[in-house]
Amino acid sequence: EPEVTQTPSHQVTQMGQEVILRCVPISNHLYFYWYRQILGQKVEFLVSFYNNEISEKSEIFDDQFSVERPDGSNFTLKIRSTKLEDSAMYFCACGTLHGYTFGSGTRLTVV
Amino acid sequence: DAKTTQPPSMDCAEGRAANLPCNHSTISGNEYVYWYRQIHSQGPQYIIHGLKNNETNEMASLIITEDRKSSTLILPHATLRDTAVYYCIVSGWGPYGQNFVFGPGTRLSVLP
Numbered sequence: 193e194p195e196v197t198q199t200p201s202h203q204v205t206q207m208g209q210e211v212i213l214r215c216v217p218i219s220n221h222l223y224f225y226w227y228r229q230i231l232g233q234k235v236e237f238l239v240s241f242y243n244n245e246i247s248e249k250s251e252i253f254d255d256q257f258s259v260e261r262p263d264g265s266n267f268t269l270k271i272r273s274t275k276l277e278d279s280a281m282y283f284c285a286c287g288t289l290h291g292y293t294f295g296s297g298t299r300l301t302v303v
Numbered sequence: 304d305a306k307t308t309q310p311p312s313m314d315c316a317e318g319r320a321a322n323l324p325c326n327h328s329t330i331s332g333n334e335y336v337y338w339y340r341q342i343h344s345q346g347p348q349y350i351i352h353g354l355k356n357n358e359t360n361e362m363a364s365l366i367i368t369e370d371r372k373s374s375t376l377i378l379p380h381a382t383l384r385d386t387a388v389y390y391c392i393v394s395g396w397g398p399y400g401q402n403f404v405f406g407p408g409t410r411l412s413v414l415p
Contacts, residue, residue, distance in 0.1 A: 196346075223400030235347060235390075235405040242400055283346050287400055291337055294346035 215284030
């Protein structure tokens, strides 16, 4: 069964540093998403991406966040200057008419 | 906010059927009901979805009431590996795809 691959599985970074989380979606999927889950809390929507542009974003997705699909395959989430409260699991998902497939996530720890 | 309400937790004996309810009284005519589950901190896993007819696949069955205001996910023979948080999500399709809003879900514990 096709999978969504996320790298790295775990990243530790110092506060104020930039991080890039990477995702390789399923090849024929058109819709791409990032979600996050702070430990013990709900899965929260960050941003959706379609036709090479952001289609919707949440209040969480402020100017410190950006997404791109630089080479038509990888889908990345960049956090420009990380804060302690950015520590969370970050999930990439891609979708078709039949629903989403999620990756296994990147655990980001900001120290 | 999520458009669904689910019980926060349920227990089920191994080998028995697990019936997980979900209320979605404000569902719109073009919105689907999706079920996902999350085991520990893994990515949510798709289980099943439906619009108005009952659906069955190799993992589960989905029963949607005639008025579509509630649904039940049935795991016919629960195993210990089915212990997870189960999310019921209502979502339609817009021009840019979907936007799944997750609630807290139901934490299902399958007991030996």
